[in-house]
Amino acid sequence: MTQATIHSTICKSGYTATIRPPASVTGAEKKLSEKSYGTTSSPNVTEYDHLLSLEDGGDPNDPKNLWPEPPDPGHTHGINNAKDPVETRLKQAVCSGKVTLAAAQQALVSDWTTALARLGLK
Template sequence: MKLQALSGGLTLLTAIAFWYRPFDDQRAVRRGEVSTCSVAATHDFCDAVSSLSTALRNPLLRVDRTSILPPRDTPGAVDPSITQANIATTICRPGYARSARPAFAVTEPIKRRLMDAQHPGESFADYELDHLIPISLGGAPLDLRDLWLQPRRGQANAADKNALAYVLWRLVCERRVPLRTAQQAIRRDWTTAYDTYATPENLARHHFRHRQEERD
């Protein structure tokens, strides 16, 4: 009985594989072209494979991203004195972010106030007071519209956003991405910006390490 069931299962799998097997004309893709699922018989199957591939490549893919984005009253804010024209002498100058970052004595009361309002009773160590638009990308150091509590644990956490901030800082200072483009990408949805810019190739290329001076 078990042997018959196993045989039947193998037969079914073989039939499915044959059904979705691309025909010869589907396999003939010219060099330099990207193969697409243009044939109706294989469209659903290819979509499923494509979705799985995206999920495997994308560490921040979530069903509901609203739970990992800042609240609506944190739209982000920039320092108007920092522009594309002066990035070489401001944000791209070594040590700029460290010198512009407010002292702990200034930010600690802000974090405490936000913790009491949003996460009463929870550990301070589980959250980072984050600049939505990083100081290293021209974020306003003490504008409350740019400050929010970001979890240090779980998926799409503070460490992931720090990685994105560092990669974007490098890309902006190498003039590969305009400053305003980087700011808007993080302001709009930092997880989408992560998917776009914090690729494994970019992280490896820039030798990202979570050093304190690169946190925001």
């Protein structure tokens, strides 16, 4: 993924659906990943998430880009995490030209909790 390809990839509606790996692939990877993290989970509360989200140009198939993300503290039913809206906001900023793809990706993987503020988007 490069700055030159964003309009035919991440900025194109429906793009992530075309590259998202199926659960039949990620299910086995999730179990191995949880084992390496020393955790176990219920599939209804833990999301097998991309560290660098697909909507921000992350590699859909690299196991190093996937991790079992627990729900936000206090959330007990279903998958819910505060990282998702940050990922969406970064994609919108990239597609509108407010920030570069590289800057958004770096901010997201460095510390997603401060990414928007560091890029002046909050």
